[in-house]
């Protein structure tokens with residue numbers, strides 16, 4: 023009897039991004055077949071049963087299909103914006119100076135605390151739609167602009183809610199240790215105590231976070247304080263990730279590796295010991311060229327060392343109101359190539375397979391492979407390099423999330 027599928031995409035060129043780490047896993051005469059939202063077949067025409075039956079057949083007319091894109095690092099849900107700080111920076115103030123003068127993250131905290139869940143959802147949806155419009159099918163969203171239990175929970179709940187309003191997979195991350203709230207009166211240790219004793223258990227109890235993140239930096243938290251958060255997260259069974267070595271080298275990458283973090287992110291100032299630790303732990307390096315660009319950083323992440331040590335590299339937008347108001351993952355790919363010298367295969371893997379790995383969902387999505395969710399991006403391009411090479415142009419033809 024002929025095998026039955028819900029949908030078949032035929033006459034396509036596939037960049038499966040599976041197998042050979044350095045390559046795109048190209049299949050020239052490709053077919054994808056979906057059943058119950060999952061990929062049932064992804065391969066070459068001659069290997070596909072010729073008598074297969076399907077409810078719908080889609081002729082891709084030679085277009086390219088990649089896995090649906092994954093933005094593995096965003097702060098998409100927040101109140102207000104920071105255009106005024108941008109003006110101050112144009113007059114010469116630095117990102118750190120603004121933060122130390124009481125602006126920066128805590129100004130977004132005030133705006134977020136003043137926002138209802140409905141406000142947060144309404145603010146986040148246009149940003150999410152911009153990502154979706156470029157073929158993104160999975161988005162990670164962090165909290166970190168509440169800095170008290172109630173508002174952190176509201177942010178996480180808004181993040182989950184936007185996922186129910188759109189055809190997209192959302193992964194949420196609790197980032198209570200993002201900055202010190204004004205009411206903490208400069209007492210970072212006491213605030214970390216609150217994060218570990220009150221916020222984290224509440225978040226875990228409510229089941230609203232898939233992972234726990236922290237910002238380890240001079241203007242944020244120390245190695246010791248970060249380790250306390252990580253131990254508390256582990257005790258609750260939650261995996262960790264870290265904003266590491268973004269503005270200085272405090273050994274963030276090494277600490278993340280010690281805790282077998284899913285990812286360490288930013289990494290501009292990471293040294294070879296940190297890179298080696300990440301390689302041993304299998305911690306993904308999430309590079310965020312939008313933030314590098316926007317705060318006019320000049321020290322680049324050690325891409326050569328990541329390659330030499332075999333550390334997997336992902337790319338994200340870091341969409342946030344202060345250091346990376348970026349809602350284009352395609353532009354992040356272009357910046358990854360132009361600013362950090364990633365090659366085309368690294369950029370495409372960085373927003374698919376490696377993004378999935380950084381979120382711990384590689385078994386479910388991120389490559390074109392039978393058994394995974396049928397999350398696809400279908401492109402009007404002649405070669406994959408076009409996804410990286412253009413700036414501000416969107417060649418998406420159509421997008422499929424879980425088979426639709």
Ligand code: DI6
Pocket residue numbers: 126127130200237265268313340342343344345346
């Ligand atoms: N690093 C970043 O780039 C963002 N958070 C972080 O820890 C910036 C967040 C902001 O400025 O609002």
Ligand code: FE
Pocket residue numbers: 095096097265340342
């Ligand atoms: Fe970030």
